[in-house]
Amino acid sequence: xxxxxxxEKEVRVVGNDGSQLGLMSxxxxxxxxxxxxxDLVLIAPNAKPPVxxxxxxxxxxxxxxxxxxxxxxxxxVVEIKEIRIVGLNIDTHDLEIKANNARKFVKSGDKVKxxxxxxxxxxxxxxxxxxxxxxxxxxxxxDAVVEKPAKMEGRNMYMFLGPKPAK
Numbered sequence: 001x002x003x004x005x006x007x008e009k010e011v012r013v014v015g016n017d018g019s020q021l022g023l024m025s026x027x028x029x030x031x032x033x034x035x036x037x038x039d040l041v042l043i044a045p046n047a048k049p050p051v052x053x054x055x056x057x058x059x060x061x062x063x064x065x066x067x068x069x070x071x072x073x074x075x076x077v078v079e080i081k082e083i084r085i086v087g088l089n090i091d092t093h094d095l096e097i098k099a100n101n102a103r104k105f106v107k108s109g110d111k112v113k114x115x116x117x118x119x120x121x122x123x124x125x126x127x128x129x130x131x132x133x134x135x136x137x138x139x140x141x142x143d144a145v146v147e148k149p150a151k152m153e154g155r156n157m158y159m160f161l162g163p164k165p166a167k
Contacts, residue, residue, distance in 0.1 A: 013054065029052055080110065082115060087117065099139035118157070129152070145165070
């Protein structure tokens with residue numbers, strides 16, 4: 001809340017330079033802020049008495065937005081890439097190629113979701129799918145670590161790989 005929106009009877013006022021101006025009514029504090037061509041901003045509404053600061057509110061909002069934008073720039077967005085294996089009868093070389101792609105994704109900082117789609121009678125042999133997932137994880141062991149082990153959900157089996165933690 002700023003300026004006239006502050007309805008408290010008595011507030012503790014902090015000056016623009018950080019100095020304590022003491023306790024005064026909110027109208028008095030607003031008058032002091034107007035004399036300096038600044039705004040009165042409520043910064044601690046739950047304190048007893050509430051704390052207000054005399055500052056340039058527009059400049060404060062601009063600097064806060066700038067800090068948030070800067071913090072957002074430094075964040076790394078982790079994407080989840082998916083590698084699908086259709087059926088259990090995949091050849092070793094084909095599995096290695098998919099594993100190499102997964103390693104590439106993990107090296108670039110992304111997480112990888114490995115999915116096996118079971119078809120027909122393959123659903124009766126989930127242990128073969130688990131074994132296939134283990135082989136896949138072994139191919140990727142140099143660069144990736146299994147974050148979530150293989151889990152069956154409906155017709156699909158999922159496993160999540162992530163980058164190895166830095167030492």
